[in-house]
Amino acid sequence: AQSVTQLDSQVPVxxxxxxxxxxxxxxxxxxxLFWYVQYPNQGLQLLLKYLSGSTLVESINxxxxxxxxxxxxxxLRKPSVHISDTAEYFCAVSDLGGSYIPTFGRGxxxxxxx
Amino acid sequence: DSGVTQTPKHLITATGQRVTLRCSPRSGxxxxxxxxxxxxxxxxxxxxxxxxxxxxxxxxxxxxSAQQFPDLHSELNLSSLELGDxxxxxxxxxxxxxxxxxxxxxxxxxxxxx
Numbered sequence: 001a002q003s004v005t006q007l008d009s010q011v012p013v014x015x016x017x018x019x020x021x022x023x024x025x026x027x028x029x030x031x032x033l034f035w036y037v038q039y040p041n042q043g044l045q046l047l048l049k050y051l052s053g054s055t056l057v058e059s060i061n062x063x064x065x066x067x068x069x070x071x072x073x074x075x076l077r078k079p080s081v082h083i084s085d086t087a088e089y090f091c092a093v094s095d096l097g098g099s100y101i102p103t104f105g106r107g108x109x110x111x112x113x114x
Numbered sequence: 115d116s117g118v119t120q121t122p123k124h125l126i127t128a129t130g131q132r133v134t135l136r137c138s139p140r141s142g143x144x145x146x147x148x149x150x151x152x153x154x155x156x157x158x159x160x161x162x163x164x165x166x167x168x169x170x171x172x173x174x175x176x177x178x179s180a181q182q183f184p185d186l187h188s189e190l191n192l193s194s195l196e197l198g199d200x201x202x203x204x205x206x207x208x209x210x211x212x213x214x215x216x217x218x219x220x221x222x223x224x225x226x227x228x
Contacts, residue, residue: 032213043116043204043219044157051214090157100213101147101170104157 002027002095006105014113015083021076021108023065023091033074034092034102035065044090050074061085086112117141118220120205126226132193135223137205139186143218145169145211146188148180151222152201163188164211195227 007022025031032051036044048059055067065076074091088109092102117140127133139146148160150173159172163182174180177195182188192199202222208215 034216036219041221043118043206043221044217045116045219046216049214049216094213096213100211100215101159101162101172102213102217103159106156 002031002093002103004091004093004103004105006089006091006108008108009106010109010111012111012113013081016080018079019077019081019085019110021089021091021110023074023076023105025072025074025091025093027072027093027095030096032094032096032102033065033067034094035059035063035074035076036090036092036104038088038090038107040087047076047089081110081112083112083114085110116218116220118205118207118218120203120220120223122223123221124224124226126228127195128228129195129197131195131227132191133195133225135190135192135203135205135225137188137190137207137220139188139205139207140218143207143209144186145208145215146182146186147206147208147217148174148188148190149204149206150201151204155201157204160190162211169211192225197227200225200227 005024034049035047050067058064091105094102119138144165160174162170180190206217206219
């Protein structure tokens with residue numbers, strides 16, 4: 001069985017500053033990794049995912065995440081955040097040997113201040 | 115708009131009652147997932163259906179049940195409600211229900227048990 005740890009429950013940052021949201025996972029088999037974003041009063045939506053190939057994956061709105069197998073991490077980064085990035089961010093992992101149901105982390109609340 | 119619809123948006127009921135939450139997946143998606151989101155438990159997977167059949171079960175209580183109908187919409191039934199069942203209930207859908215799938219989440223149903 002896999003598990004996901006999002007080390008920070010809340011990350012405050014000023015607009016145009018860089019940000020990193022941390023995600024570590026544990027699994028005994030190969031995994032697929034996801035970042036979802038939840039804006040206030042909405043459902044989750046996919047931000048980006050790693051399935052295979054290049055360990056650096058990018059989203060259309062400037063976020064990127066890097067799969068690091070040795071450190072079992074999939075941290076999310078953005079070089080310059082906007083007020084509109086204020087949201088809850090969830091890391092999720094599903095493993096190739098299990099039921100394919102993703103396990104979600106507890107979420108990190110990104111708060112962007114003007 | 116993810117294409118996943120959920121009704122009702124809000125539901126207020128009393129302890130001991132029974133409620134039904136409804137979900138219509140995105141057009142073409144065969145798999146439906148139900149999640150419970152609360153402040154203390156985070157996002158918890160409840161159950162998955164694929165093309166009318168139960169595929170995976172998570173932390174779903176015996177008081178809860180679900181089904182997926184031939185037209186692929188799904189219902190989650192919650193009975194003998196307790197105060198602790200107050201939460202946001204999300205439905206998500208995906209194409210084939212595999213680990214590589216992107217899940218598309220509905221806007222959720224907020225259940226309040228008084």
